[in-house]
Amino acid sequence: MKLTLPDGDELEVEEGKRVIDIAYDIGPGLGDATVGATLDGELLDLRDEVVEEGEFKIITLDSPQAVEIIRHTASHVLAQAVKSLYDDVKLAIGPAIEDGFYYDFDLPETLSEEDFDEIRDEMRKIVEEEYEIERFALDPGKAREHLLEQDEEYKLELVEEFVSEGEEEVTFYRQDGFTDLCEGPHLRNTGQLEHFELLDVAGAYWRGDENNVMLQRVYGTAFAEEKELQEYIERQEEAKERDHRKLGPELDLFTFHPEVGPGLVYWHPKGTEMLNVIKDFWRSKHREDGYEFVSTPHIGKSDLWKKSGHLDYFREDMFPPMRESNQEYFLKPMNCPFHVQIYQSRTRSYRDLPLRWAELGTVYRHERSGVLHGLLRARGFTQDDAHIIATPDQVKEEVTGVLNLTFDILSAFGFEDYQIALSTKPEKSVGDEVKWDKATEALKEAIVDLDLDYDVEEGEGAFYGPKIDVHLEDALGRLWQTTTVQFDFNLPERFDMTYMGSDGQEHRPYMIHRALLGTLERFFGILVEHYKGAFPVWLSPLQAVVLPVTEDNNEYAEEVAGKIAESGIRVEARTDVDENLSRQIHEAQLEKIPYMLVVGDREEESGEVSLRLRTEEDLGPRPLDEFIDFAKEKIRDKALI
RNA sequence: GCCGGCGUAGCUCAGCGGUAGAGCGGCUGAUUCGUAAUCAGUUAGUCGGUGGUUCGAAUCCACUCGCCGGCUCCA
Numbered sequence: 001m002k003l004t005l006p007d008g009d010e011l012e013v014e015e016g017k018r019v020i021d022i023a024y025d026i027g028p029g030l031g032d033a034t035v036g037a038t039l040d041g042e043l044l045d046l047r048d049e050v051v052e053e054g055e056f057k058i059i060t061l062d063s064p065q066a067v068e069i070i071r072h073t074a075s076h077v078l079a080q081a082v083k084s085l086y087d088d089v090k091l092a093i094g095p096a097i098e099d100g101f102y103y104d105f106d107l108p109e110t111l112s113e114e115d116f117d118e119i120r121d122e123m124r125k126i127v128e129e130e131y132e133i134e135r136f137a138l139d140p141g142k143a144r145e146h147l148l149e150q151d152e153e154y155k156l157e158l159v160e161e162f163v164s165e166g167e168e169e170v171t172f173y174r175q176d177g178f179t180d181l182c183e184g185p186h187l188r189n190t191g192q193l194e195h196f197e198l199l200d201v202a203g204a205y206w207r208g209d210e211n212n213v214m215l216q217r218v219y220g221t222a223f224a225e226e227k228e229l230q231e232y233i234e235r236q237e238e239a240k241e242r243d244h245r246k247l248g249p250e251l252d253l254f255t256f257h258p259e260v261g262p263g264l265v266y267w268h269p270k271g272t273e274m275l276n277v278i279k280d281f282w283r284s285k286h287r288e289d290g291y292e293f294v295s296t297p298h299i300g301k302s303d304l305w306k307k308s309g310h311l312d313y314f315r316e317d318m319f320p321p322m323r324e325s326n327q328e329y330f331l332k333p334m335n336c337p338f339h340v341q342i343y344q345s346r347t348r349s350y351r352d353l354p355l356r357w358a359e360l361g362t363v364y365r366h367e368r369s370g371v372l373h374g375l376l377r378a379r380g381f382t383q384d385d386a387h388i389i390a391t392p393d394q395v396k397e398e399v400t401g402v403l404n405l406t407f408d409i410l411s412a413f414g415f416e417d418y419q420i421a422l423s424t425k426p427e428k429s430v431g432d433e434v435k436w437d438k439a440t441e442a443l444k445e446a447i448v449d450l451d452l453d454y455d456v457e458e459g460e461g462a463f464y465g466p467k468i469d470v471h472l473e474d475a476l477g478r479l480w481q482t483t484t485v486q487f488d489f490n491l492p493e494r495f496d497m498t499y500m501g502s503d504g505q506e507h508r509p510y511m512i513h514r515a516l517l518g519t520l521e522r523f524f525g526i527l528v529e530h531y532k533g534a535f536p537v538w539l540s541p542l543q544a545v546v547l548p549v550t551e552d553n554n555e556y557a558e559e560v561a562g563k564i565a566e567s568g569i570r571v572e573a574r575t576d577v578d579e580n581l582s583r584q585i586h587e588a589q590l591e592k593i594p595y596m597l598v599v600g601d602r603e604e605e606s607g608e609v610s611l612r613l614r615t616e617e618d619l620g621p622r623p624l625d626e627f628i629d630f631a632k633e634k635i636r637d638k639a640l641i
Numbered sequence: 642g643c644c645g646g647c648g649u650a651g652c653u654c655a656g657c658g659g660u661a662g663a664g665c666g667g668c669u670g671a672u673u674c675g676u677a678a679u680c681a682g683u684u685a686g687u688c689g690g691u692g693g694u695u696c697g698a699a700u701c702c703a704c705u706c707g708c709c710g711g712c713u714c715c716a
Contacts, residue, residue, distance in 0.1 A: 110645070200645095201644095202644070202646095202710060202712070203711065203712060204644080204711070204713095210643065210712075210713045215712095217711070219710095249652090258708070259706080262706095262708090317715090365715090367714085368642050368643095368713085368714070369642070369707090370644095371713085371714065377715070383716070481715085481716070515716065517716095518716045523716095549673085550673045550675095551673060578673085579674090580673080580674045580675090581674070582674085582676065584677095585675095585677055585678095586676095586677040587677085589677050590677085590678095596676080601675095616677080
């Protein structure tokens with residue numbers, strides 16, 4: 001059997017030889033350093049037997065793929081430590097995850113972060129002992145026996161599942177006296193786990209199902225190098241500093257008032273200014289793209305929500321109704337049924353289609369209390385909503401139009417990296433197969449036409465139609481869901497929407513529901529975190545501030561600010577404070593105002609302003625008109641600064 | 642909704658059974674100053690809410706509201 005090595009050489013090995021033995025054949029040094037391998041990109045344990053040919057690559061501690069193995073072993077070391085420190089510990093699962101690892105435990109004692117020092121010390125001991133990690137396989141009967149003996153009820157449940165899936169044996173890993181049912185891969189020796197940290201303890205349902213018992217999950221992370229671990233911790237701190245829930249109130253953009261109602265946003269003047277800039281831009285882009293705007297009420301009678309299906313499928317996410325006469329009114333959790341009313345207000349012809357109706361519609365949803373998260377998950381929010389009602393022939397072009405508009409708008413805000421997911425028909429769905437196929441095809445073709453990468457999420461569509469979701473990547477590489485483009489086969493049926501075709505027959509239109517920014521609130525929150533509050537000039541609530549050197553320059557400062565304001569730039573003269581220049585600059589810096597204009601006697605004499613940027617660059621004096629042109633150009637180009 | 646942690650001045654936090662504290666901020670005054678915090682004085686709170694234990698509760702207990710981190714759900 002032949003394996004292709006990374007340098008292109010072919011290595012002749014006997015079938016069934018273990019990864020580690022192959023590594024020693026290549027070289028003893030390599031053998032000592034081996035923690036696993038990949039075969040055609042697939043991760044292998046160092047104890048695995050290689051039975052197929054392919055591209056073979058040994059993983060050592062400094063390989064990028066090693067981190068997954070390191071973390072998996074870290075979770076076992078954690079489990080061993082917890083088991084040795086506490087009584088009656090039952091193990092659930094303990095995988096490596098994107099940023100680290102966790103282990104879920106069931107134990108009578110409640111763990112808290114105060115216990116981390118002790119657990120960490122115990123883990124260190126296990127690492128220092130350099131226990132050899134061994135693997136062994138058992139048939140289901142022996143495995144059950146072994147787990148029963150250890151009273152590991154959760155692991156037993158897992159074994160039953162593996163057996164029902166047809167597994168004939170299950171693997172265990174052992175280090176010191178500790179054994180765990182586990183697929184691996186793992187390091188060779190606990191001593192190879194050097195750089196780890198415990199991060200958090202939280203509740204987690206067994207198997208992720210809220211009907212099951214809640215376990216205690218300990219989160220941690222581990223890296224091959226201490227430096228990487230430190231960088232990770234710094235990145236977490238950086239994320240904390242960018243938190244929109246902290247920056248929003250600090251920059252006087254918005255606040256929450258939980259005593260009045262959790263999850264409801266209060267927009268301050270500066271936040272509202274910014275919001276208006278976003279809305280104006282959004283409206284002009286939509287107008288250019290042939291959208292019309294509609295406005296609809298905030299409440300509607302229960303009959304409407306019954307007919308739309310919301311009371312059957314969405315009721316627990318809706319605020320309880322208010323009563324008027326013998327009627328119940330509900331706050332709208334979505335705009336769609338209202339847009340359908342407008343459609344139904346007269347008969348529609350194929351000549352009218354496509355209709356593109358947009359509304360910055362504020363909706364209210366009674367989100368479960370534990371899920372609220374500042375602007376990113378609120379109970380009242382404004383969707384940048386639109387419904388496109390089209391004939392079957394128009395569907396593909398409409399989707400393409402939506403995607404083009406999406407990326408046009410998102411890139412204007414400085415987002416260039418996206419992840420796109422196409423979600424297809426789930427098991428439970430409405431609408432016939434033909435429609436699903438056509439709509440899914442339209443979505444896919446639109447993505448392909450634009451030459452975009454995407455993932456298919458099979459069966460993840462809504463019950464009423466397939467969809468495209470866009471996640472955008474921010475400055476820290478985090479992903480946020482914003483855009484969604486969804487077909488809806490439910491509402492046209494329920495409301496019996498029709499249009500008169502050229503054949504004189506009534507036809508059912510396609511309905512596309514789309515939100516590009518997602519919601520203004522969430523998008524705003526993402527902007528705050530992405531820019532850390534230092535917004536591009538066109539978005540900054542205050543674009544320039546005029547700072548007099550002494551009180552004698554106040555009059556000139558006001559004059560300068562007046563002229564700048566006339567050109568449409570948002571500006572303020574700081575003439576009502578008695579502070580020295582350094583102090584004023586300090587404060588303007590904290591407010592993250594893009595342009596600081598220093599005016600003293602020198603500037604007053606020459607009719608100039610001295611320009612300092614919030615990036616701390618001092619660009620020196622220039623005529624006022626020159627600054628105005630400079631700023632207008634930056635605003636027009638949507639430049640950062 | 643569930644698990645855990647936490648609610649003290651506008652903000653950040655100390656105090657953890659014996660008369661509520663600091664720094665920043667705010668206010669007042671002095672200073673008139675050239676690119677990230679001038680100096681001085683002063684103002685600060687039903688210690689989230691309700692009930693209980695106690696001679697006495699910010700501190701201990703119960704309930705409740707809210708926030709934070711997860712889980713589940715989601716724009």
